[in-house]
Amino acid sequence: MRRFKWVPALLILMLVLSGCNGFTKGGSGAEKADAEAEEGKITLDFWTFWGSEIRRPIIEKIIEDFNNSQDEIEVKHTFIPWGDIWTKELAAIAAGDPPDVVINDINATALRGKNQQAENLSKYLEEDDISGDFYEELWNATLYEGDSYGIPFNTDTRVLFYNKDAFEEAGLDPEQPPKTWDELWEYAEKLDVKDGEKYDRLGFYPMFGVQTDVWMMNADNVNFVDENSEVKINTPAKLDTLEWLNKWHQKYGADNINSWKAQMESQQANPFFSGDLAMLVQTPTFYTQIRDYAPDLNFGVALLPEKEPGNGHTSWGGGFVAEIPAGAENPDASWEFIKYLTSKEAQEYWAVKNFDNVANIEASESAASSDEFNDNGKMVYELAVEAMPLTMLTPTSLVAPDYMTLVNPEFDNVYLGKKTPEQALKDAQAAVEKEISKK
Known part of the structure; x- marks a missing residue:
């Protein structure tokens, strides 16, 4: 009978130890989310198809820089393969649980606006008009009935x-x-x-x-x-x-x-x-x-x-935009992240590290003279910048x-x-x- 006297003590010890797990480094996602909530941060789920050994570290460095730049929003990156991301996004929208920000095809932005699959950004642009930061052809591709439904991120030309x-x-x-x-x-x-x-x-x-x-x-x-x-x-x-x-x-x-x-x-x-x-x-x-x-x-x-x-x-050319899917839980916070993602600083970093054309004009022009490019790299990138105002898109017909x-x-x-x-x-x-x- 004496051995049963140890049971309450063991239960108490187990409860104490399990309670401590929530404060240990590397806890579960739910526990981390709880900790962030306690800190008063909004957590955003950002979906991209950039999972390669080159591009993933670059986009995650941009995310890290944003997270460190302020103390109200925490962005986490979710990689979903190219062939699945937009199908899963539409399914998530239909289920009422979409990501907070997603990288999407620029040519179908207006169509998603028409179909109410992306948030109308007009209320944000009225207060913080960044439309002039981007190549006109790219910006126009984001418009449905005069309102933007996505902010241009990267692009290309021939x-x-x-x-x-x-x-x-x-x-x-x-x-x-x-x-x-x-x-x-x-x-x-x-x-x-x-x-x-x-x-x-x-x-x-x-x-x-x-x-x-x-x-x-x-x-x-x-x-x-x-x-x-x-x-x-x-x-x-x-x-x-x-x-x-x-x-x-x-x-x-x-x-x-x-x-x-x-x-x-x-x-x-x-x-x-x-x-x-x-x-x-x-x-x-x-x-x-x-x-x-x-x-x-x-x-x-x-x-x-x-x-x-x-x-x-x-x-x-074509390209991609950063969008807030329809029904996203924290659109105001999502907008703050998108502004950073498409800013000169983040865009130039992406352009130089990826040797990729970006939508932000100032970032694009600055990247062309980067010391990280050799002479051939500068030659090609400078010509790409010259070609951008001459580049047409083919937006999906409504x-x-x-x-x-x-x-x-x-x-x-x-x-x-x-x-x-x-x-x-x-x-x-x-x-x-x-x-x-x-x-």
């Missing part, structure tokens, strides 16, 4: 990379890249090295790196469906473009194109690195692959060539969100020889207009 040694070998001035479509053709003819029906070196193929739609916007500076929901597919400039692109396709032939495309799927064995491809349209971040896999490559960069002199070096599924097959019909460019554009125009008429 530029022309070219091999200076190949230029010299072909008798071209390596400091004078092609400026027009005609010059692109002329340069490619000189740069091509052909062996029978195959090529040892390909001068240029316009649809390595970008697709038909980018060249069409380069030609007439108009999206397929404009801001007034008018369909602008079958236009004279777009017809010229499709005929020009088909000329390239016929020049090299499907077998050569597919063979070279297969080589380009390998980052390390990209034919541009070996000099077997003389010119290539790519994002400025392509430079990091050159830096890592072909550090001795003698290359230059230029704006995307224009259709004809005076037409404009229009390029295309009247036909999936219209490109109707358009792209028509382009393929041309390259496969099934339709003329005239018929393909006529059919694409009719298909999209029919889709919009159903709404």
Whole structure:
């Protein structure tokens, strides 16, 4: 019987020890949240798809800097893979338990505003208007009926990379890249090295790196469906473009194109690195692959060539925004974090450490002269900054969100020889207009 006298004592000891766990370092998430609540802090859950060994430490350093900059808000980072993040976000919104801030696709920001999936930021911008901090094209993409539903974070553009040694070998001035479509053709003819029906070196193929739609916007500076929901597919400039692109396709032939495309799927064995491809349209971040896999490559960069002199070096880009999902518990605190995330300080840090284009103009221009870039890095980044005001986005159409599924097959019909460019554009125009008429 005496052994039962130890039970109350043991229970008391266990309760004391378990109670102490809440104060030990490394307790559970709930215990940490309780501790933060006791400190009077608001905890924000920030979702991103940046989980790589390069980007994750950078975004978490920005979060850490924000957390240390004030004592009212604590942001924690939740990584969700690219293929899952937005599906899970929409499910969380529907369940009434969304994250506090999420990184989302810029081109669908207005659509999410229309669908009431993101918080309207107008009340915050009335008191703290930061709209002028960002490139106009990026800012406009966040608007639905005049109100912003997300703040631009990072972006990109397309530029022309070219091999200076190949230029010299072909008798071209390596400091004078092609400026027009005609010059692109002329340069490619000189740069091509052909062996029978195959090529040892390909001068240029316009649809390595970008697709038909980018060249069409380069030609007439108009999206397929404009801001007034008018369909602008079958236009004279777009017809010229499709005929020009088909000329390239016929020049090299499907077998050569597919063979070279297969080589380009390998980052390390990209034919541009070996000099077997003389010119290539790519994002400025392509430079990091050159830096890592072909550090001795003698290359230059230029704006995307224009259709004809005076037409404009229009390029295309995308990007991401920081949003407050609809129904977020602490939108005021979320706004404070988003302001920091898109400030010059945080944006410049992201730009330099990632060699990535950012939405904040001042940060972008400052990053271009960073001492952390070598001469080639500065050359590429400076050109990217120059290209940003010339870069168009393709916001998701509110009247036909999936219209490109109707358009792209028509382009393929041309390259496969099934339709003329005239018929393909006529059919694409009719298909999209029919889709919009159903709404």
